[in-house]
Amino acid sequence: MKIRIIFKGSPQKRDALSWAAALGLALFSSLVFFLPPFASAQAQAQAPTQSSPVQWGSYKFPSDALMEYHISGQSHGIQYSAKAQIQWHVQGHVQGQGQRYSAKFEIQMPLFFGTRTQSSEGLLSDQGLKPLIFTDRHRKSQTVSIDQDKGVIKFADNISTIPLEKLHQDALSVMFQLGSLLAGMNEPYPFNSAIKLPVLMSQSNEQWTLRLESKDNLKLPFGELAALKIVRLPRSSSDHQKFTLWLSPTLGFLPVRLLIEEDNQDSVDQRLSAFRPLP
Numbered sequence: 001m002k003i004r005i006i007f008k009g010s011p012q013k014r015d016a017l018s019w020a021a022a023l024g025l026a027l028f029s030s031l032v033f034f035l036p037p038f039a040s041a042q043a044q045a046q047a048p049t050q051s052s053p054v055q056w057g058s059y060k061f062p063s064d065a066l067m068e069y070h071i072s073g074q075s076h077g078i079q080y081s082a083k084a085q086i087q088w089h090v091q092g093h094v095q096g097q098g099q100r101y102s103a104k105f106e107i108q109m110p111l112f113f114g115t116r117t118q119s120s121e122g123l124l125s126d127q128g129l130k131p132l133i134f135t136d137r138h139r140k141s142q143t144v145s146i147d148q149d150k151g152v153i154k155f156a157d158n159i160s161t162i163p164l165e166k167l168h169q170d171a172l173s174v175m176f177q178l179g180s181l182l183a184g185m186n187e188p189y190p191f192n193s194a195i196k197l198p199v200l201m202s203q204s205n206e207q208w209t210l211r212l213e214s215k216d217n218l219k220l221p222f223g224e225l226a227a228l229k230i231v232r233l234p235r236s237s238s239d240h241q242k243f244t245l246w247l248s249p250t251l252g253f254l255p256v257r258l259l260i261e262e263d264n265q266d267s268v269d270q271r272l273s274a275f276r277p278l279p
Helices: 002-007 011-022 030-034 041-046 173-183
Strands: 054-056 059-061 065-075 078-094 098-108 115-125 128-137 141-147 152-154 161-163 194-200 205-220 223-232 242-248 254-261 267-277
Touching: 054 115, 059 115, 059 173, 065 254, 078 254, 098 173, 128 173, 173 194, 173 205, 173 242, 173 254, 205 242, 205 254, 205 267, 223 254
Parallel strands: none
Antiparallel strands: 054 059, 065 078, 065 267, 078 098, 098 115, 115 128, 128 141, 141 152, 152 161, 194 205, 205 223, 223 242, 242 254, 254 267
16 A cells, blocks of 8 residues: 555655656556567567658657556655556648657556556657647546647646746657757767756646766666666755656667656666567
């Protein structure tokens, strides 16, 4: 029963843990857990032909892909594990809107907590992703609507609104925004540089500063991969949560690991276990 405390606490901590341990990404619905087995890292040479990346200005968006993750964590001394998947898809042009994207994250949580899904849908642009809808579904569905034309964000209660800021992302799209920005760059990468992004959760809005720290060699359930390490700097003087994301150039700068650590030793570690390029 103590596992319930995984999703309690302050709104900021609850949102972060729901992203990572719901993206829970530890930060997408039912078909995800009934897909046939993925190809292993050693079998990628025999994988099906992948769709092509899409370039808009200086941003290079990844090819369609489906990723599977193993999640391990600890909450108040109790260790747990879960499985999750992320699907990324670039759609064709929509008349009057341009080219759209969709991203979906799904995690099957421990015991009887069921499945949690987060999704982001929006537009591709020369400024990266422009989210239109962010949805978080667990026992109930919460949807944040982003009106890119009017510059207004409306939260799930349909009452609370905030102004849309430049480069505004949601809790899911932010990973793909960072990856697309890096994919459009040429090496050497600008290590120790930082970018500021406003990031929407299902019930709140935060200001993130993310720093590109290093290129690491990771040993994952999927296999060994080189990945770029990105660290979120403290959001305030009282923010003791550590947030670290790794994106792999080999896999189109898609997320291969996410680690969230709290000062009370709580943690969520999401690591890539399988990868499937989609045609």
